[in-house]
Amino acid sequence: MNLIIDGGTVVTMGCEGIIRGGDVVVENGRIVDVGKGAKIRRKYYGYEKIDAKGKVVIPGLVNTHQHAAMSLLRGYADDFPLMEWLENWIWPLEKHITSQDIHVGALLTAVESIMGGTTTVNSMYHYETSGNEAEAFAQVGLRGVIGHVCFSWRKEGDVKALRELARGWHGKADGLLRVSVDPHAAYTVDPEYMKELRAITKELNEKYASPDSPVMWHTHIAETEDEPEKIRKAFNVSFEGGVAEYLDSLGVLGSDVIAAHCVSLSPGDIEILKVRGVKVSHNPVSNLKLGSGVSPVPSLLKAGVTVALGTDSSCSNNTSDMFEVMKVAALLHKGLHKDPTLLSAEEVLRMATIEGAKALLWDQQIGSIETGKSADLAIVDFKKPHLCPLFNEISHLVYSARAADVETVLINGNVVMKNRELTTINVHRVLEMAEKTKERLLTRLAQG
Amino acid sequence: MNLIIDGGTVVTMGCEGIIRGGDVVVENGRIVDVGKGAKIRRKYYGYEKIDAKGKVVIPGLVNTHQHAAMSLLRGYADDFPLMEWLENWIWPLEKHITSQDIHVGALLTAVESIMGGTTTVNSMYHYETSGNEAEAFAQVGLRGVIGHVCFSWRKEGDVKALRELARGWHGKADGLLRVSVDPHAAYTVDPEYMKELRAITKELNEKYASPDSPVMWHTHIAETEDEPEKIRKAFNVSFEGGVAEYLDSLGVLGSDVIAAHCVSLSPGDIEILKVRGVKVSHNPVSNLKLGSGVSPVPSLLKAGVTVALGTDSSCSNNTSDMFEVMKVAALLHKGLHKDPTLLSAEEVLRMATIEGAKALLWDQQIGSIETGKSADLAIVDFKKPHLCPLFNEISHLVYSARAADVETVLINGNVVMKNRELTTINVHRVLEMAEKTKERLLTRLAQG
Numbered sequence: 001m002n003l004i005i006d007g008g009t010v011v012t013m014g015c016e017g018i019i020r021g022g023d024v025v026v027e028n029g030r031i032v033d034v035g036k037g038a039k040i041r042r043k044y045y046g047y048e049k050i051d052a053k054g055k056v057v058i059p060g061l062v063n064t065h066q067h068a069a070m071s072l073l074r075g076y077a078d079d080f081p082l083m084e085w086l087e088n089w090i091w092p093l094e095k096h097i098t099s100q101d102i103h104v105g106a107l108l109t110a111v112e113s114i115m116g117g118t119t120t121v122n123s124m125y126h127y128e129t130s131g132n133e134a135e136a137f138a139q140v141g142l143r144g145v146i147g148h149v150c151f152s153w154r155k156e157g158d159v160k161a162l163r164e165l166a167r168g169w170h171g172k173a174d175g176l177l178r179v180s181v182d183p184h185a186a187y188t189v190d191p192e193y194m195k196e197l198r199a200i201t202k203e204l205n206e207k208y209a210s211p212d213s214p215v216m217w218h219t220h221i222a223e224t225e226d227e228p229e230k231i232r233k234a235f236n237v238s239f240e241g242g243v244a245e246y247l248d249s250l251g252v253l254g255s256d257v258i259a260a261h262c263v264s265l266s267p268g269d270i271e272i273l274k275v276r277g278v279k280v281s282h283n284p285v286s287n288l289k290l291g292s293g294v295s296p297v298p299s300l301l302k303a304g305v306t307v308a309l310g311t312d313s314s315c316s317n318n319t320s321d322m323f324e325v326m327k328v329a330a331l332l333h334k335g336l337h338k339d340p341t342l343l344s345a346e347e348v349l350r351m352a353t354i355e356g357a358k359a360l361l362w363d364q365q366i367g368s369i370e371t372g373k374s375a376d377l378a379i380v381d382f383k384k385p386h387l388c389p390l391f392n393e394i395s396h397l398v399y400s401a402r403a404a405d406v407e408t409v410l411i412n413g414n415v416v417m418k419n420r421e422l423t424t425i426n427v428h429r430v431l432e433m434a435e436k437t438k439e440r441l442l443t444r445l446a447q448g
Numbered sequence: 449m450n451l452i453i454d455g456g457t458v459v460t461m462g463c464e465g466i467i468r469g470g471d472v473v474v475e476n477g478r479i480v481d482v483g484k485g486a487k488i489r490r491k492y493y494g495y496e497k498i499d500a501k502g503k504v505v506i507p508g509l510v511n512t513h514q515h516a517a518m519s520l521l522r523g524y525a526d527d528f529p530l531m532e533w534l535e536n537w538i539w540p541l542e543k544h545i546t547s548q549d550i551h552v553g554a555l556l557t558a559v560e561s562i563m564g565g566t567t568t569v570n571s572m573y574h575y576e577t578s579g580n581e582a583e584a585f586a587q588v589g590l591r592g593v594i595g596h597v598c599f600s601w602r603k604e605g606d607v608k609a610l611r612e613l614a615r616g617w618h619g620k621a622d623g624l625l626r627v628s629v630d631p632h633a634a635y636t637v638d639p640e641y642m643k644e645l646r647a648i649t650k651e652l653n654e655k656y657a658s659p660d661s662p663v664m665w666h667t668h669i670a671e672t673e674d675e676p677e678k679i680r681k682a683f684n685v686s687f688e689g690g691v692a693e694y695l696d697s698l699g700v701l702g703s704d705v706i707a708a709h710c711v712s713l714s715p716g717d718i719e720i721l722k723v724r725g726v727k728v729s730h731n732p733v734s735n736l737k738l739g740s741g742v743s744p745v746p747s748l749l750k751a752g753v754t755v756a757l758g759t760d761s762s763c764s765n766n767t768s769d770m771f772e773v774m775k776v777a778a779l780l781h782k783g784l785h786k787d788p789t790l791l792s793a794e795e796v797l798r799m800a801t802i803e804g805a806k807a808l809l810w811d812q813q814i815g816s817i818e819t820g821k822s823a824d825l826a827i828v829d830f831k832k833p834h835l836c837p838l839f840n841e842i843s844h845l846v847y848s849a850r851a852a853d854v855e856t857v858l859i860n861g862n863v864v865m866k867n868r869e870l871t872t873i874n875v876h877r878v879l880e881m882a883e884k885t886k887e888r889l890l891t892r893l894a895q896g
Binding site for chain 2: 331
């Protein structure tokens with residue numbers, strides 16, 4: 001479909017900066033022109049027009065850490081100590097989760113993401129052949145990286161799932177989907193298995209991927225300060241320094257690794273992340289809510305590490321709202337370091353767009369509004385009291401705009417939401433399904 | 449007007465807890481019944497009905513620290529060091545603010561507040577007889593405490609303004625408005641003037657107020673750690689301990705004082721706040737954004753101090769969104785103390801409702817849904833992806849709900865917003881006015 005998004009303020013996050021009264025032209029899913037004035041309108045006369053006057057057009061937001069299926073457990077248990085939360089609440093319920101539940105939970109996340117201007121989601125969960133997150137994303141038209149999470153205790157199942165996931169979904173759904181190998185964490189995946197997962201990643205890349213569309217690694221690193229101790233105890237290994245230093249000693253870190261959290265890092269860890277080109281997914285809302293602490297993002301940025309943003313799951317956030325994550329990220333480091341110049345609005349908007357795309361090695365196609373890239377866009381309505389008056393669009397996008405201000409969303413040129421109505425799925429039906437699915441899950445839990 | 453809000457989940461924040469499928473009955477601005485079942489519906493048969501099925505009814509939120517007029521400067525300058533921000537940006541622009549600007553800025557805040565479920569706002573700004581915040585609140589039907597901020601450099605003007613404010617507005621607009629005496633801060637109001645303001649408060653209370661509707665004190669205390677030093681330098685005084693200890697040595701603290709921020713407190717300060725019954729307005733978003741730090745709220749709560757929540761102005765937040773403040777308050781202390789049990793969702797919802805009402809000495813009338821109280825209510829639509837599925841209403845209200853989920857708002861029994869449309873003012877017109885007012889302000893600034 002060919003269309004022109006007309007007359008909006010285009011925040012490109014690319015070389016062209018902000019274009020007021022600008023136009024974005026889309027042909028067959030790609031941005032073919034970005035500019036302003038009568039000339040561009042004449043040139044593409046007859047294209048279907050989306051009126052963006054008084055609105056702000058931004059690259060779709062990139063959520064670099066999710067567990068999409070877990071939206072089904074949103075608000076099930078909060079405010080408990082971490083281990084009590086996991087052992088008494090989350091894990092007992094998760095035992096009863098079926099592949100159907102995974103699919104419904106991921107649908108819910110996909111819908112919520114799009115309604116909040118997020119067009120790409122990097123999700124780690126259990127892959128099941130029938131009923132999975134990939135299917136849900138494809139159904140709704142959301143771009144994403146779908147991973148299968150691996151644990152030492154189920155190597156065989158993992159390897160099978162990884163192969164099926166890659167064969168079934170890498171590069172599928174018009175290229176919207178990619179897959180990843182997801183070692184859960186350094187304390188749940190033993191050193192040998194960690195290396196095996198590297199070998200499997202190589203195998204899957206050779207079979208199913210191309211250099212510009214790789215099978216990624218997605219893992220949790222240093223979410224809490226006790227991880228080094230947990231690794232030592234779990235695998236009877238001895239090492240100095242932090243979790244990244246330990247993983248590097250196994251030779252598994254590289255530029256295809258996206259590391260969620262990175263809260264408790266040693267100075268050596270930061271150096272390793274930089275040298276190996278590991279990308280960090282900063283999840284401030286989740287880290288605060290679970291009492292994990294605060295990632296040293298200013299130090300990471302200073303060291304030159306790519307830092308992107310993530311929501312984490314709706315169990316520990318409890319939303320998929322990247323606007324909220326942007327604001328909390330922008331606020332938190334200023335407050336802790338008593339320095340209001342840290343993480344400027346522009347820097348944070350970059351983290352949620354182009355840096356997110358870089359973190360997923362997808363920046364050739366997404367993360368900014370530039371000719372040649374995929375048309376992944378969100379149109380934000382600025383005619384709202386909390387976005388008035390207007391001095392500075394970037395300030396408003398980070399400090400004042402809300403997920404609900406997103407009016408229209410394109411992914412790969414498809415209008416997946418128009419005037420807050422999803423075009424790809426009946427949202428009311430998703431909510432009904434999710435509620436029923438939750439009820440059945442609670443019934444199974446009660447029956448043991 | 450008599451009406452019944454029917455079939456919703458009523459989160460009373462009072463003794464009755466949560467009533468599912470409940471009804472709230474309103475006669476002449478007051479709640480006359482709260483309950484459930486056919487009996488109550490029969491008893492009030494014929495009353496105008498607001499259908500609240502699938503929705504959650506909460507007490508209107510209480511914002512205990514604002515500078516309502518300043519929404520006009522939203523996003524004008526961000527991410528600067530505090531003094532550069534004030535001296536090069538905010539103060540030069542504020543010099544050109546007219547009474548008309550104050551009125552328009554306050555209208556914007558009033559509209560945004562109601563659209564986010566906030567029904568009471570405690571605002572500190574410069575009172576001008578013609579064009580002021582009180583007028584704006586009355587026009588929109590918002591409940592509030594309107595203060596005039598006092599500085600040593602303009603005693604005469606202050607005293608005149610305070611008397612006019614109290615005479616003109618205390619108890620006015622059907623009792624929606626009260627007024628306060630607002631010493632700006634301990635470093636801008638000299639010790640003698642501070643005591644004079646106490647005397648004036650006494651005078652105004654005797655003239656215009658009743659014991660259950662007092663003229664309050666609203667001030668900034670210990671927003672940044674350098675305040676004791678600033679006080680010593682400004683007034684050539686010597687004292688030990690923190691700002692509250694200093695103020696107490698002047699004999700000006702009491703249970704009618706609402707102290708915004710309280711970030712940098714000595715142990716003695718906390719003790720004084722408790723003993724004198726001073727109420728704390730916690731403004732986490734603003735404190736983080738300005739790089740001020742984090743208030744020791746868990747210690748304040750442990751000491752038994754009443755802690756309520758505030759947004760601060762849209763210059764340092766940059767919204768009037770109390771849902772956001774609730775979530776940030778709930779998250780922040782968990783993360784900093786690495787303790788996810790701190791500030792539970794319920795505790796935070798109390799801070800935004802009944803504790804806010806207590807902080808303003810208004811809890812006999814507002815802050816919970818109970819028979820005899822004013823009908824200040826917000827009806828929140830829960831049929832949204834980010835509020836699905838539903839395990840726990842309180843969790844969703846604090847961790848997942850958004851200002852934009854508020855559908856209908858009553859203040860004093862008046863339906864001031866219905867299905868997101870304000871009934872008291874044309875919002876589109878307010879936005880136009882605010883934009884034009886901003887343009888004129890910038891022109892005056894450019895002309896010097």
